[in-house]
Amino acid sequence: MTQNDFTIKGRVLALDLGEKRIGVAVSDATRTIATTLDVIKRTSRQADFAQIGRLLAEQQANLLVIGLPVMLDGREGEKAAWVRDYAAALYNELQVPIAFTDEAFTTVQAENSLRARGQKGRKIRQNVDAVAATLILQAYLDAQDNNQQMTGSA
Numbered sequence: 001m002t003q004n005d006f007t008i009k010g011r012v013l014a015l016d017l018g019e020k021r022i023g024v025a026v027s028d029a030t031r032t033i034a035t036t037l038d039v040i041k042r043t044s045r046q047a048d049f050a051q052i053g054r055l056l057a058e059q060q061a062n063l064l065v066i067g068l069p070v071m072l073d074g075r076e077g078e079k080a081a082w083v084r085d086y087a088a089a090l091y092n093e094l095q096v097p098i099a100f101t102d103e104a105f106t107t108v109q110a111e112n113s114l115r116a117r118g119q120k121g122r123k124i125r126q127n128v129d130a131v132a133a134t135l136i137l138q139a140y141l142d143a144q145d146n147n148q149q150m151t152g153s154a
Contacts, residue, residue, distance in 0.1 A: 009029060009030055009031055010029060010031070010060070010061065010062040010063070011026055011027050011028065011029055011031075011059050011060055011061040011062070012026070012027040012031055012061055012062075012063045012064070012065055012137060012140070012141070013025070013026050013027075013037075013052075013055060013056055013059060013061040013063070013064050013065070014026070014027075014034065014064070014065040014066070014067070014133045014134070014136050014137030014140065015052070015064065015065070015066045015067065015133060015136075016067045016103065016129050016130075016132040016133040016136055017066060017067065017083055017086060018042070018129055019042070020041070020042055021039050021040065021041055021042060021129045022039070022040040022042060022048060022052075022129065022133075023039055023128070023129030023130040023131070023132050023133035023134075024037045024038040024039065024040060024052075024055060024130060024133050025037050025130065025133035025134040025136070025137040025138075026055075026059045026061065026137075027061075027137060027141055031141050031144065031145075032141060032145070033138075033141075034134045034135075034137035034138040034141060035134065036130040036131055036133070036134045037055065037059070037130065037133075038055065038130060039129050039130045040052070045086070045089060048090075049089075049090055049093045049094060052064075052090065052094065053093070053094050056094065056096055061096075062096070062097070063096070063097050063098075063099065064090070064094075064096050064097065064098045064099070065098075065099050065100070065101055065136065065137055065140045066083060066087050066098060066099075066100055066101075067083075067100075067101060067102075067103030067132070067133070067136040068080055068083055068084070068100040068101065068102060068103060069083065069103055069104075070102045070103075070104060072104070083100075084100075087100070099140070101136060101139060101140040101143070102139075103132070103136050109132075109135055113131060
């Protein structure tokens, strides 16, 4: 389900999965910069998958990164199991490579960032998932870039 050759370029779509909303972010084609894209209001897995598939096609993305909620001690709990199950079903539906990355504290960071920009209450709730997805994606992109630099890959 994962793509291990990070020398491949092309846009990456990232998801911050929640019970009510899915935050979506996208990278540039060189996989350098993450940008906030959208928030999907969840109704059913089938509807979610259709919207995610549409965004993958529109953005011409060839990799999906999903935030994985890992506990502070490194273990995966019930929420992580749900995310992995959701991702497996998504992969079966769309056949797009999927990678996971730790999403620890991204929602808190996103809320703080939105507050710092003067947003409040409802506006924060509307945007926090997409901003969290952007933080997840940027962390993933930075980690891949650091990994390539350490191994001498271009």
